[in-house]
Amino acid sequence: MNRFIMAISASLMATGVAQAEVTEEDLRNDQTITTQVVTNGMGRHLQRYSPLDTLNRDNVQNLMPAWAFSLGGEKQRGQETQPLIYDGIMYITGSYSRLYAIDVMTGEELWQYDARLPEGILPCCDVINRGAAIYRDKIYFGTLDARLVALDLKTGDVVWRDKIGDYKAGYSYTAAPLIVNGLIITGNSGGEFGIVGEVQARDAETGDIVWTRPVIEGHMGTLNGEESTMTGTLNATWPGDMWKTGGGATWLGGSYDADTDTLVFGTGNPAPWNSHLRNAGTPTEGNVGDNLYAASRLGIDPATGEIKWHFQTTPREGWDFDGVNEVVAFTGSDGNKYFGTADRNGFFYVLNREDGSFVAAHPFVSDITWAAGIDENGRPIFNEDNRPGDPTAAADGNKGEIIFAVPSFLGGKNWMPMAYSQHTGLFYVPSNEWGMDIWNEPITYKEGAAYLGAGFTIKPLFEDHIGSLKAIDPMTGEIKWEFQNPAPLWGGVMTTAGGLVFTGTPEGRFIAFDDETGEELWSFQTGSGIVGQPVTWEQDGEQFVSVISGWGGAVPLWGGEVAKQVSFLNQGGTLWTFKLPRQLAGNN
Numbered sequence: 001m002n003r004f005i006m007a008i009s010a011s012l013m014a015t016g017v018a019q020a021e022v023t024e025e026d027l028r029n030d031q032t033i034t035t036q037v038v039t040n041g042m043g044r045h046l047q048r049y050s051p052l053d054t055l056n057r058d059n060v061q062n063l064m065p066a067w068a069f070s071l072g073g074e075k076q077r078g079q080e081t082q083p084l085i086y087d088g089i090m091y092i093t094g095s096y097s098r099l100y101a102i103d104v105m106t107g108e109e110l111w112q113y114d115a116r117l118p119e120g121i122l123p124c125c126d127v128i129n130r131g132a133a134i135y136r137d138k139i140y141f142g143t144l145d146a147r148l149v150a151l152d153l154k155t156g157d158v159v160w161r162d163k164i165g166d167y168k169a170g171y172s173y174t175a176a177p178l179i180v181n182g183l184i185i186t187g188n189s190g191g192e193f194g195i196v197g198e199v200q201a202r203d204a205e206t207g208d209i210v211w212t213r214p215v216i217e218g219h220m221g222t223l224n225g226e227e228s229t230m231t232g233t234l235n236a237t238w239p240g241d242m243w244k245t246g247g248g249a250t251w252l253g254g255s256y257d258a259d260t261d262t263l264v265f266g267t268g269n270p271a272p273w274n275s276h277l278r279n280a281g282t283p284t285e286g287n288v289g290d291n292l293y294a295a296s297r298l299g300i301d302p303a304t305g306e307i308k309w310h311f312q313t314t315p316r317e318g319w320d321f322d323g324v325n326e327v328v329a330f331t332g333s334d335g336n337k338y339f340g341t342a343d344r345n346g347f348f349y350v351l352n353r354e355d356g357s358f359v360a361a362h363p364f365v366s367d368i369t370w371a372a373g374i375d376e377n378g379r380p381i382f383n384e385d386n387r388p389g390d391p392t393a394a395a396d397g398n399k400g401e402i403i404f405a406v407p408s409f410l411g412g413k414n415w416m417p418m419a420y421s422q423h424t425g426l427f428y429v430p431s432n433e434w435g436m437d438i439w440n441e442p443i444t445y446k447e448g449a450a451y452l453g454a455g456f457t458i459k460p461l462f463e464d465h466i467g468s469l470k471a472i473d474p475m476t477g478e479i480k481w482e483f484q485n486p487a488p489l490w491g492g493v494m495t496t497a498g499g500l501v502f503t504g505t506p507e508g509r510f511i512a513f514d515d516e517t518g519e520e521l522w523s524f525q526t527g528s529g530i531v532g533q534p535v536t537w538e539q540d541g542e543q544f545v546s547v548i549s550g551w552g553g554a555v556p557l558w559g560g561e562v563a564k565q566v567s568f569l570n571q572g573g574t575l576w577t578f579k580l581p582r583q584l585a586g587n588n
C-alpha cells in the first residue's frame with residue numbers, strides 16, 4: 001500500500017497535477033490504510049484499533065523516541081489532542097486553539113495557526129482541544145470561542161470561518177469534527193451555562209450550513225435553510241420553559257457507523273444540575289420528567305439531521321452524568337452488530353446497531369450508589385435517596401440534603417476515549433474510582449453565567465488508586481484485567497494487532513500493556529502528564545507511535561480533594577514520536 005501511494009504521488013508530481021487529497025474513501029478506510037491517520041478515533045467507528053503488528057509484544061521493549069516537538073507559548077495547560085498523519089505531515093491541535101503542521105520524519109514545524117481568542121470566552125474545563133479533521137485539501141478544527149475554522153492543508157491559510165454558537169452565552173468548542181460524505185459535522189460545548197446542545201452539518205468546501213439538529217425537545221431543526229422538524233414533543237418530558245435552556249451539550253463530538261449510515265452523538269447533562277427544577281412534564285408520554293434528549297445517545301441521519309433513534313442512559317439526570325461518551329461500533333462474538341459505550345454514570349452499555357435499542361449493561365466501576373442496576377429495558381433502577389436533595393425542602397430553602405454519590409460527576413469515565421480490539425474482542429476502558437459529596441441549591445438562568453444549582457466535592461474511594469484501566473468483555477461485563485494508577489486517568493487508549501494496549505498517566509508515563517494479560521511491557525517518562533490520545537502508523541516499513549504530553553483538563557480545575565492530591569504534577573506541552581527501528585523489529 002505504501003509503495004503504491006508513493007508511486008501515485010510521484011506520477012502526480014511528474015505530470016504537474018495537484019497533491020493527492022483526502023477522500024471519502026480515505027476516511028471510510030482509515031483503519032486499514034495503515035500509512036496514514038486521517039480521522040479522530042483511527043476510523044470513524046472510533047475503535048482506536050490498528051491492524052499493524054510490526055510492533056508487538058515481543059519487540060515493544062525496543063520502542064524508542066524518534067523526535068519530540070514542543071508546543072511552546074507562555075501558557076501550557078492540558079493537551080488532549082489526537083495527531084493526524086497525512087502525506088508526510090503530522091497535524092496536532094494544542095491548548096488555546098492552536099494547530100501545528102509538523103514534518104513527520106524530522107519533527108520540524110512546517111506552519112502554526114493560532115486562533116485569536118476574544119476576552120471573555122467561557123470554557124468550562126480547561127482551554128483544551130481534542131483534535132482536527134482533514135478532508136480534500138483542508139484541515140478543520142473548532143476554537144474556544146465556538147468557531148469552526150477551515151485551513152489550507154499545505155499552508156495553514158484560513159479558507160473559511162464560521163460561528164457554531166455565541167461564546168458570550170457560554171458556547172465553546174473543543175471536540176474533533178467528524179466528516180461524512182462531504183459534510184463537516186460538529187457538536188457544541190457549554191452544558192454548565194444553560195446552552196442548548198446541537199449537532200450541525202456544513203458543506204466542508206464552503207462552510208455553508210446544511211442542517212442543524214438541537215437535541216432538547218421543543219427546539220426546531222433546520223434543513224437547507226428552512227425549518228425541518230421539532231426535536232421530540234414540546235413539554236412531553238420537560239416542565240414549563242425549562243427546555244429553552246435545557247443543556248444537553250454535544251461536547252465530545254460523534255462517531256459514524258457506515259453499516260447503518262448513522263451518526264451517533266452523545267448529549268450532556270440537562271441544565272441546571274438541580275434535577276428538582278426539571279421534575280415534571282405534561283403526561284403525554286410515559287416518561288414524564290425524563291428531560292429528553294439530555295444524557296442520551298442519538299442516532300442521526302447524516303443526510304437530513306433527523307433523529308433515527310435515541311437511548312437515554314440517565315433519565316432526569318441529577319449528578320452531572322453527561323451522556324456524551326463515545327459510541328463505538330463493533331461486531332460481537334455472536335456475529336451481531338453492536339455499539340459499545342461506557343457511560344459517565346458507571347455502566348457499560350451494549351446497544352443494537354440497527355436501532356439503538358438496549359441489549360445489555362454492566363457496571364465498570366466499584367460501589368455505584370445512584371442506581372441498583374439497569375433493568376431489562378435499559379432504564380436505571382434508581383436509588384432515589386441517593387439523588388441530591390431538593391433545596392426547597394430544606395429549613396432555610398438554600399441547600400438541599402447532601403448525599404455521597406458514586407461515581408463522582410467527573411464520571412466512571414469522562415471524555416478520554418476507550419479502545420476496542422478486533423484481536424481480543426475486548427474494550428479497554430480508562431476509568432476512575434471516585435465519589436462526591438453533592439447538594440442542590442436554588443438557581444435561575446442568566447445568560448453567560450454558570451447554571452448549576454449544585455455544589456460538590458470529589459473524593460477518592462480507595463487509598464492507593466483512582467485511575468483504573470480495565471479490559472472488559474462487552475457482552476458479559478467481565479473485567480479480564482485491570483491496571484490501577486494513583487492519579488485519575490484522563491488520556492486516551494489505543495490497541496493494536498500486535499497484542500498491545502497503549503495509554504498514559506498524569507504522572508507522565510506512556511505505557512504499553514499486553515492486551516490479554518495486562519502485563520506492563522514498556523513505558524517511557526514523557527515529562528508531563530498524559531491526557532492526549534495515542535496513534536500509530538507505518539512509514540517506509542517502520543511502525544511509529546505518537547502521543548502528546550501536557551497535564552491539565554478538568555481534574556485540576558474541578559477535582560476537589562482529588563485536585564489537591566495531584567497538585568504536584570507539572571504542566572507541559574510536548575508531542576512525542578516513537579518508532580521501532582527496522583534492525584530491532586526482530587521477527588520481521
Ligand code: CA
Nearest residue numbers: 191269320322
Ligand atoms: Ca456536564
